[in-house]
Amino acid sequence: MIIYWLQLLGTAVFACSGALEAGRKRLDLVGVSAVSFITAMGGGTVRDVLLDREALLWTADPAYLYVSIGAGLMTWALARIWIPSRRLLLVLDAGGMALFAISGVEIAEHMGQSAGIAVVMGLITGAAGGVFRDVLCGEIPLIFRRSELYVSAALVGCLVYLCAKALNVPAATASLLGVLVIFFLRVAALKWNWSLPVFVLPEK
Amino acid sequence: MIIYWLQLLGTAVFACSGALEAGRKRLDLVGVSAVSFITAMGGGTVRDVLLDREALLWTADPAYLYVSIGAGLMTWALARIWIPSRRLLLVLDAGGMALFAISGVEIAEHMGQSAGIAVVMGLITGAAGGVFRDVLCGEIPLIFRRSELYVSAALVGCLVYLCAKALNVPAATASLLGVLVIFFLRVAALKWNWSLPVFVLPEK
Amino acid sequence: MIIYWLQLLGTAVFACSGALEAGRKRLDLVGVSAVSFITAMGGGTVRDVLLDREALLWTADPAYLYVSIGAGLMTWALARIWIPSRRLLLVLDAGGMALFAISGVEIAEHMGQSAGIAVVMGLITGAAGGVFRDVLCGEIPLIFRRSELYVSAALVGCLVYLCAKALNVPAATASLLGVLVIFFLRVAALKWNWSLPVFVLPEK
Numbered sequence: 001m002i003i004y005w006l007q008l009l010g011t012a013v014f015a016c017s018g019a020l021e022a023g024r025k026r027l028d029l030v031g032v033s034a035v036s037f038i039t040a041m042g043g044g045t046v047r048d049v050l051l052d053r054e055a056l057l058w059t060a061d062p063a064y065l066y067v068s069i070g071a072g073l074m075t076w077a078l079a080r081i082w083i084p085s086r087r088l089l090l091v092l093d094a095g096g097m098a099l100f101a102i103s104g105v106e107i108a109e110h111m112g113q114s115a116g117i118a119v120v121m122g123l124i125t126g127a128a129g130g131v132f133r134d135v136l137c138g139e140i141p142l143i144f145r146r147s148e149l150y151v152s153a154a155l156v157g158c159l160v161y162l163c164a165k166a167l168n169v170p171a172a173t174a175s176l177l178g179v180l181v182i183f184f185l186r187v188a189a190l191k192w193n194w195s196l197p198v199f200v201l202p203e204k
Numbered sequence: 205m206i207i208y209w210l211q212l213l214g215t216a217v218f219a220c221s222g223a224l225e226a227g228r229k230r231l232d233l234v235g236v237s238a239v240s241f242i243t244a245m246g247g248g249t250v251r252d253v254l255l256d257r258e259a260l261l262w263t264a265d266p267a268y269l270y271v272s273i274g275a276g277l278m279t280w281a282l283a284r285i286w287i288p289s290r291r292l293l294l295v296l297d298a299g300g301m302a303l304f305a306i307s308g309v310e311i312a313e314h315m316g317q318s319a320g321i322a323v324v325m326g327l328i329t330g331a332a333g334g335v336f337r338d339v340l341c342g343e344i345p346l347i348f349r350r351s352e353l354y355v356s357a358a359l360v361g362c363l364v365y366l367c368a369k370a371l372n373v374p375a376a377t378a379s380l381l382g383v384l385v386i387f388f389l390r391v392a393a394l395k396w397n398w399s400l401p402v403f404v405l406p407e408k
Numbered sequence: 409m410i411i412y413w414l415q416l417l418g419t420a421v422f423a424c425s426g427a428l429e430a431g432r433k434r435l436d437l438v439g440v441s442a443v444s445f446i447t448a449m450g451g452g453t454v455r456d457v458l459l460d461r462e463a464l465l466w467t468a469d470p471a472y473l474y475v476s477i478g479a480g481l482m483t484w485a486l487a488r489i490w491i492p493s494r495r496l497l498l499v500l501d502a503g504g505m506a507l508f509a510i511s512g513v514e515i516a517e518h519m520g521q522s523a524g525i526a527v528v529m530g531l532i533t534g535a536a537g538g539v540f541r542d543v544l545c546g547e548i549p550l551i552f553r554r555s556e557l558y559v560s561a562a563l564v565g566c567l568v569y570l571c572a573k574a575l576n577v578p579a580a581t582a583s584l585l586g587v588l589v590i591f592f593l594r595v596a597a598l599k600w601n602w603s604l605p606v607f608v609l610p611e612k
Contacts, residue, residue, distance in 0.1 A: 022348070028400040030355040031348025049253055049457055050464060056254060062320045116470045131544070136335070138344045140546045144430070144439030151438040196437040226552070232604040234559040235552030253457055260458060266524045340539070342548045 007103065010096025011064055012071035014040040016084070017093055018133045019075035025137045029076070035136055036072025037065070042129035047104050047121050051111055090190055094153075098182035101126030101154040102161055102175050115162050122158040126182075127151050145198075149189035152196060157182030211307065214300025215268055216275035218244040220288070221297055222337050223279035229341045233280070239340055240276025241269070246333035251308050251325050255315055294394055298357075302386035305330030305358040306365055306379050319366050326362040330386075331355050349402075353393035356400060361386030415511065418504025419472055420479035422448040424492070425501055426541045427483035433545045437484070443544055444480020445473070450537035455512050455529050459519055498598055502561075506590035509534030509562040510569055510583050523570050530566040534590075535559050553606075557597035560604060565590030 018039030022032045041064060044057040058064040104125025108118035127143055127150065134141040143150045161178030165171065188194070222243030226236045245268060248261040262268040308329025312322035331347055331354065338345040347354045365382030369375065393399070426447030430440045449472060452465040466472040512533025516526035535551055535558065542549040551558045569586030573579065596602070 025344060025348075026402050027344075027348045028351070028402045030400060031345075034348060034355070045254070050453070050467070052256070052460070052462060054256060059254070059317060059321050062318055065320055065324065113467060114470055116473055117467050120473065135339060135543060136345060136348070138342070138546070140433060140435075141439075141544060144435045144442060144544070145433075147436070151442070198434050198436045229548060229552075230606050231548075231552045232555070232606045234604060235549075238552060238559070249458070256460070258460060263458070263521060263525050266522055269524055269528065339543060340549060340552065342546070 013092040015071035019072040039133040040068035042132040094186040153185040217296040219272040219275035223276040243337040244272035246336040298390040357389040421500040423476040423479035427480040447541040448476035450540040502594040561593040
């Protein structure tokens with residue numbers, strides 16, 4: 001139950017980041033709603049389509065639909081008065097991403113996918129929404145450029161979760177462990193500016 | 205039967221708008237065909253994938269495939285002689301979008317989706333093709349930017365359709381009502397320049 | 409069996425082209441892996457989703473997953489020492505695309521799709537990965553712009569394959585014929601600079 005509320009919180013945070021990006025690009029109300037919704041639900045939707053699940057996250061439970069669009073519009077309304085600090089947003093986003101990634105791994109596992117595929121599904125669930133947001137706003141996805149351990153933090157957390165389960169740790173503990181690893185790795189990377197090497201192709 | 209022909213007309217109009225955008229970006233014949241096809245069939249395809257229908261619009265009935273590519277190539281061939289006026293295209297496009305949106309709602313409803321999801325599917329069916337067109341051509345989607353009530357007209361029409369059905373209006377009448385509301389709302393917005401407020405994030 | 413190894417080779421080549429494009433855009437390690445994977449597996453994934461197959465190419469056989477990401481990272485590692493010549497890459501890419509396109513047609517045919525749909529699936533399998541690569545890297549897809557017969561070579565090869573089968577040529581021979589036609593047509597177009605006319609919309 002707590003997991004469910006945390007996921008809705010993650011949804012709201014992702015939607016909020018989508019709405020702010022939409023504001024930076026001067027989109028209108030429809031654009032704000034659409035980008036918020038796609039940022040929040042994009043990752044889970046791609047995962048569900050790739051795994052051929054019968055119902056998507058948000059067709060099965062429309063609460064996700066309303067929360068994501070509602071959070072986007074509220075961001076739009078509130079931005080006249082108060083814009084959440086970048087730091088607060090990044091920390092909340094780290095939490096949302098951690099929850100989404102581990103829930104993606106769990107779902108793929110329950111469907112009998114192998115470990116490698118489950119990890120990929122976790123990464124897609126956590127990160128694809130942000131990729132859609134950036135492509136729709138005409139940018140090269142942020143997480144593909146120099147960023148402070150985003151997908152890589154999710155990767156480590158997913159592997160920790162799988163190792164914990166392989167060592168017979170109870171499922172709930174393993175999930176919690178994975179979420180915490182992702183969250184703290186990402187927050188630490190933000191604080192101390194850790195990032196991955198960049199591939200710069202030497203010009204001919 | 206008339207609905208079917210109107211849908212093919214809508215397909216052709218969407219394909220035509222895709223081909224003209226491709227011409228603005230100096231794409232070649234393959235690019236013109238691909239963008240035309242994706243503009244016309246993109247919305248219905250995303251809807252069918254999200255709803256996990258067995259067959260897509262255009263795999264079930266290849267007429268859509270041939271009409272969309274044919275219309276794109278014909279636009280390419282005719283553009284040397286005559287380019288349809290922007291106004292004519294916008295009016296036809298409003299008609300196509302209205303038909304696509306209401307047909308999307310109907311399909312989602314027949315599959316037993318809730319009202320909120322059905323509306324989202326209607327909006328996707330009507331609007332996603334244009335989003336793909338713009339992303340493929342390297343633009344921020346037009347309908348997310350300041351535009352004259354496009355998705356919002358579709359939203360109002362879909363709600364009118366659902367209300368009409370809830371009031372026991374016969375399905376065919378409700379559909380017609382929804383299509384007309386979208387069409388005239390969009391055309392009126394074009395004529396009198398109605399649009400939604402834009403979200404401009406104040407720079408720090 | 410040889411086909412399987414050739415397909416993995418095609419996968420590696422596509423991944424390599426994705427990694428090099430990522431290098432041109434200064435993406436980090438995660439970006440390189442993601443773009444490599446999406447370039448290599450994008451076409452087959454879209455085809456499998458559109459045809460509603462139960463398992464994707466790479467969820468059914470994770471070798472594709474590991475080969476595509478491995479090839480991308482190896483390109484990243486090797487690019488400090490040696491960048492494969494553009495000509496070598498283009499020839500290998502032509503081979504990979506030819507194999508992917510014909511395998512896409514075959515799969516659609518086995519699922520009972522009509523000839524027109526099978527051809528579209530072949531083209532998507534061969535070309536969609538490159539479209540994703542370019543959209544993710546913020547470019548208008550290369551194959552939509554003036555290019556030396558890419559999708560059109562695939563189209564001719566797919567039609568040759570279908571005609572051969574209609575004339576009762578054995579399936580293996582027909583496939584080989586289709587692959588060779590695509591490969592040599594593309595290589596010849598590269599050598600002699602054949603391309604399709606471009607649609608330039610006259611400005612008003």
